[in-house]
Amino acid sequence: EAQVTQNPRYLITVTGKKLTVTCSQNMNHEYMSWYRQDPGLGLRQIYYSMNVEVTDKGDVPEGYKVSRKEKRNFPLILESPSPNQTSLYFCASSETAKMYGYTFGSGTRLTVV
Amino acid sequence: DQQVKQNSPSLSVQEGRISILNCDYTNSMFDYFLWYKKYPAEGPTFLISISSIKDKNEDGRFTVFLNKSAKHLSLHIVPSQPGDSAVYFCAAGNKLTFGGGTRVLVKP
Numbered sequence: 724e725a726q727v728t729q730n731p732r733y734l735i736t737v738t739g740k741k742l743t744v745t746c747s748q749n750m751n752h753e754y755m756s757w758y759r760q761d762p763g764l765g766l767r768q769i770y771y772s773m774n775v776e777v778t779d780k781g782d783v784p785e786g787y788k789v790s791r792k793e794k795r796n797f798p799l800i801l802e803s804p805s806p807n808q809t810s811l812y813f814c815a816s817s818e819t820a821k822m823y824g825y826t827f828g829s830g831t832r833l834t835v836v
Numbered sequence: 837d838q839q840v841k842q843n844s845p846s847l848s849v850q851e852g853r854i855s856i857l858n859c860d861y862t863n864s865m866f867d868y869f870l871w872y873k874k875y876p877a878e879g880p881t882f883l884i885s886i887s888s889i890k891d892k893n894e895d896g897r898f899t900v901f902l903n904k905s906a907k908h909l910s911l912h913i914v915p916s917q918p919g920d921s922a923v924y925f926c927a928a929g930n931k932l933t934f935g936g937g938t939r940v941l942v943k944p
Contacts, residue, residue, distance in 0.1 A: 727879070758934075763845065764838075765925055765934035766880070781931070813879050825932060827879030 725750045729814050729828035736804055736835055744799045744831050746814030754817040755797040756781070756825070757789065759810040766813065772797055804835040839863045840928050842935035850943050855913040857938050859926035862907060866928040871900060871911050874923045874937070883924070884911070916942045 727748045736742055748755065756771040758781075768781030772791040786808055788800040797816075801808060814828040840861045849855045857871075867888040872880035886893040886900045886909065893900050899912045913920055921942045926935045 756932075763936045765840070765842075765936040766927075766932075767934070768931060771931070782933075815879070824882050824885075825880075827881070829877065829879050 725826065727814055727816050727826050727828035729812075729831050732829065732831060734831060734833050736833070738805055738835055739803050742801050742804060742833075744801075744812060744814075744833070746797045746799065746828060747795050748797075748814075748816040748826070749795065750816060750818070750826065751794065752816035752818050752826075753794070754819060755791065756815050756817075757787070757797070757799050758813045758815065759783065760813060760830075761810055769799070769812075801833075804833075806835050809833060809835050838936070839866075840926060840933050840935040842926060842938050844938050845936070846939040846941070848941045848943065849916050851918055852915045855911075855916045855920065855940055855942070857911040857913075857924050857926075857940070859909050859911075859935050860907060861909075861928050861933075863929065863933075864904075864907065866933075868929065869900070869902060869909050870927045870932070871898075872925045872927060872934075874925065880925060913940075916940075918942050918944050 730745045753774045757769040758766040760766045767783045770789040772778045812831045815825040817825045870885040871883040873883045874880040884895050884898045902909045923937045923939045925937045
């Protein structure tokens, strides 16, 4: 089954404790992206990657890092999480740079206390 | 400043009636618009799209209308069904700039 898999689905952590949210896709898509969803703000792009070793900032990159060492994986790293990073995070992938028909993961709900 | 706005956070409609969701954008360079549907505990799923060269696109019960001069698009769902109850996001452009979403409740 074609899918984007995120882990974990739920995470509660403390301020400053480094964490990684994993994302993996099995569709051989070149384009991957991370979004965060906050009430009233919709989904805002954090980082995106057009291919292996090619990443770039989205609209809200502060406090996040990403890497794309393999085509299928695109982890999101929070080096020093803060409470304002409490949010619902989505990973997505697409066949082309034109993100029509993005496939989204099921989401990771992160709470930073 | 949000480039894509959905000014109605929620909408309640009776089963069988029409649901109309609205979306406004500010960037005239956007050339593609999409609607996504999201159920609780799931990721958004693609619903319907429209290119800026068209003013209407229809797919079954779903129709999207684009008014470029007004920088406005709308999604019509006819007839609305209880299974349509979800949050709907409009999105625009290559990088998918999203609106804030509209929660639709279809009452049986």
